[in-house]
Amino acid sequence: MSQFFYIHDENPQPRLISQAVHIIQQGGVIVYPTDSGYALGCMIGNKDAMSRITRIRQIEHDHHFSLMVRDLSELATYARVGNQAYRLIKSCTPGPYTFIFKATKEVPRRLQSARKKTIGLRVPQNVIALALLEALDAPLMSTSLVMPNEDYTESDPENIRDMLEHQVDCIIHGGYLAENPTTVVDMSEDNYQVVRQGAGDSSIFE
Numbered sequence: 001m002s003q004f005f006y007i008h009d010e011n012p013q014p015r016l017i018s019q020a021v022h023i024i025q026q027g028g029v030i031v032y033p034t035d036s037g038y039a040l041g042c043m044i045g046n047k048d049a050m051s052r053i054t055r056i057r058q059i060e061h062d063h064h065f066s067l068m069v070r071d072l073s074e075l076a077t078y079a080r081v082g083n084q085a086y087r088l089i090k091s092c093t094p095g096p097y098t099f100i101f102k103a104t105k106e107v108p109r110r111l112q113s114a115r116k117k118t119i120g121l122r123v124p125q126n127v128i129a130l131a132l133l134e135a136l137d138a139p140l141m142s143t144s145l146v147m148p149n150e151d152y153t154e155s156d157p158e159n160i161r162d163m164l165e166h167q168v169d170c171i172i173h174g175g176y177l178a179e180n181p182t183t184v185v186d187m188s189e190d191n192y193q194v195v196r197q198g199a200g201d202s203s204i205f206e
Contacts, residue, residue, distance in 0.1 A: 003170045004161055009033070012131040020170050021135045028169030029053055031145060031160055032132060034068070035096050035125040036180045036199070037153030038160060040168070041068065041132075041140040045108060050141060056167055058148040065111050066098055066120035068140040070133035078107050078139065079121055085187045088204060094125040096199035100186040111141065118188045128174045153179045 003023065005016045024030055029042050029049050040056065042049035044067065054060070067078055072090060075081050079101035081089075089099055103112045103119040112119055122142070124130060133140060145154045147163065154160050157173040164171065183200035186193040194202045 002161075002165045002168050004165070004173065005170065006173045007128050009175045010127055012128050014135075016172075017128075017131045017135050020132060020172060023170045024132075024136060024140070029056075029167075030170040030172065031157070031164065031168055032129060032140075032172045033126055033174030033177055034122075034129045034142075035094075036144065036182045037155060037177050038145040038157070039068075039142045039153075040145050041142040044111070044139050044141045046141075047108075047110070050110070052167070053143060056164065057143065057146065059143075064113060064120060065141050065143050066122050067107070067111075068122050068124055068129065068133060068142045070130055071123060074139060075101075075121060076104075078104055079119060080104060081187075085192075089187075091204070092200060093123040094130070095123070096125065096180060096182045098122050098182045098184045100184065100188050100195070102188050116188060118186075120184070122182065126174070128172060153177075153181075155179060 007016050027046050027049055029052050031038055032041055040053045081101055098120045100118050100120050103117055107119050155177050161171050181198035183198040183202050184196040185205050186195050192205045194205055
């Protein structure tokens with residue numbers, strides 16, 4: 001049975017944030033809110049937790065996970081980011097974007113694109129997500145909570161509880177979240193490519 005936390009979407013309760021972080025650090029899988037909808041998350045190096053997430057979503061192990069980071073200071077640890085790319089993403093983060101870069105050796109190989117050795121990174125614009133990342137002091141390995149045979153991210157935490165309370169360790173109720181997909185920009189090569197147009201303005205990358 002998972003923990004179910006009602007966390008305020010503007011003033012997250014530190015005690016509940018700490019409890020959620022402890023669950024993550026102990027190898028747990030959590031459901032948490034982001035600016036693009038609810039997501040599944042776990043520690044970056046936890047292979048068992050990653051396997052649980054792939055079973056929940058019924059996806060392959062080579063699925064492209066993203067790393068949620070609290071700010072741009074963590075980018076250089078996990079991604080090879082040039083000066084021009086850094087200036088561009090600084091102007092639009094935090095926000096509804098996923099940026100794809102060449103991964104550094106700090107990123108476990110199983111998280112990298114097998115062919116291009118890339119990783120997606122996000123700086124979310126959600127108060128609860130940022131509070132978790134700040135308290136965790138590490139990235140979250142993350143993927144949108146899209147259930148098998150569904151096309152959209154789950155938005156109602158009460159429904160999520162009904163579906164997943166025996167499959168995850170913690171569900172954070174951060175309000176009803178309409179789907180708001182990120183704009184995905186591949187910046188792993190010199191010519192940037194908008195892979196998916198979402199909520200973020202992509203004009204500066206074109």
